[in-house]
Amino acid sequence: MFVLKGFIFTLVSVLILSGCFNEDKQTSEKNDKEAVEVLARQAEVIATDLEIPWNINKQDNTFYMSQRPGYIIKVDGDSGSKTVQNVEVTKEVLHSGEGGLLGFILAPDFNASQEAIAYHTYRQDGAVFNRIIVLKLNGNTWTERGIILEGIPGGRIHNGGRIQIGPDGKLYATAGDAGNQENAQNIQSLGGKILRMDLDGTIPNDNPFSNSYVYSYGHRNPQGLAWDQNGNLYSSEHGLQAHDEINLIEPGKNYGWPVIEGDEQAPNMVSPLYQSGDVTWAPSGIAIKDDKIYVANLRGERILVFDLTDKTVNTFFENAGRMRDVLIEGNALYTITNNRDGRGTPREGDDKLFRLPLEE
Numbered sequence: 001m002f003v004l005k006g007f008i009f010t011l012v013s014v015l016i017l018s019g020c021f022n023e024d025k026q027t028s029e030k031n032d033k034e035a036v037e038v039l040a041r042q043a044e045v046i047a048t049d050l051e052i053p054w055n056i057n058k059q060d061n062t063f064y065m066s067q068r069p070g071y072i073i074k075v076d077g078d079s080g081s082k083t084v085q086n087v088e089v090t091k092e093v094l095h096s097g098e099g100g101l102l103g104f105i106l107a108p109d110f111n112a113s114q115e116a117i118a119y120h121t122y123r124q125d126g127a128v129f130n131r132i133i134v135l136k137l138n139g140n141t142w143t144e145r146g147i148i149l150e151g152i153p154g155g156r157i158h159n160g161g162r163i164q165i166g167p168d169g170k171l172y173a174t175a176g177d178a179g180n181q182e183n184a185q186n187i188q189s190l191g192g193k194i195l196r197m198d199l200d201g202t203i204p205n206d207n208p209f210s211n212s213y214v215y216s217y218g219h220r221n222p223q224g225l226a227w228d229q230n231g232n233l234y235s236s237e238h239g240l241q242a243h244d245e246i247n248l249i250e251p252g253k254n255y256g257w258p259v260i261e262g263d264e265q266a267p268n269m270v271s272p273l274y275q276s277g278d279v280t281w282a283p284s285g286i287a288i289k290d291d292k293i294y295v296a297n298l299r300g301e302r303i304l305v306f307d308l309t310d311k312t313v314n315t316f317f318e319n320a321g322r323m324r325d326v327l328i329e330g331n332a333l334y335t336i337t338n339n340r341d342g343r344g345t346p347r348e349g350d351d352k353l354f355r356l357p358l359e360e
Contacts, residue, residue, distance in 0.1 A: 096156060156179065
């Protein structure tokens with residue numbers, strides 16, 4: 001296991017702009033920005049030289065991480081040794097723009113079944129889509145063995161891609177608007193939605209819209225899903241220009257894109273639980289522990305902590321670059337960088353898998 005020397009962050013303060021400001025008020029209010037505390041943390045590097053990892057899974061002390069170009073990297077948590085695992089699918093993974101092999105989660109019975117569920121971008125008849133499939137591991141090759149859902153709108157941007165199994169045993173998936181804003185308000189489109197389905201791809205009888213995978217709509221590019229201890233679902237979402245969001249997701253609700261964003265309001269539309277104001281986060285994966293949402297930020301290049309109790313935001317970890325996902329197990333948080341995704345500045349050893357203590 002490799003330890004990143006000197007990666008100890010002192011207690012400092014940074015300023016994050018909260019809310020929407022007009023030009024007349026900007027200068028006078030700059031000094032009134034909310035002070036956000038940066039918590040001191042020591043980061044342990046578990047693995048280096050990853051290639052745009054997108055999703056973290058941990059089984060015992062072994063990690064499985066999807067790499068956006070279209071394969072899985074298996075990491076031994078003790079030694080940091082890596083094994084490349086190929087992915088064989090019936091429709092080739094399209095690694096273009098923000099697309100590729102995105103969400104990847106191990107099946108609940110993985111030890112017995114050796115199966116996982118994956119979300120990936122593909123091209124068909126000249127158009128770009130995303131699909132959700134079942135993969136089975138044999139040796140060091142994952143092979144497609146079933147299709148859960150195809151035809152989710154895709155593109156160079158806004159593919160969503162997060163998949164999670166909820167407390168109800170259903171599969172949830174975030175789908176971006178694929179760069180077409182009209183998708184988000186069109187209930188007949190799977191784009192700009194959070195989708196819900198049975199693990200075999202059938203539509204649950206208790207979904208909010210009859211014979212539809214749509215669970216919520218009016219989303220631009222949601223990339224995080226997590227549930228709190230009471231079973232409430234939260235999602236992170238990219239705004240147009242800043243105004244990134246944390247949303248409390250309820251079935252059948254309309255979250256407003258592209259009609260409203262930030263704290264704007266409109267009839268029958270839900271404003272976010274929290275929005276970043278004029279600061280850009282580009283939030284991706286999220287995880288929840290003790291009523292705190294840990295949010296991996298790409299453009300923001302940090303992990304933020306949103307306290308559900310007092311609605312405050314603190315910086316938990318920074319100075320490693322673009323952060324794609326977070327996974328919490330016990331008193332440890334695991335995270336990955338995406339500095340090789342074409343929008344970051346790669347550093348020696350990028351991309352990396354980190355472990356951080358939740359408590360000092």
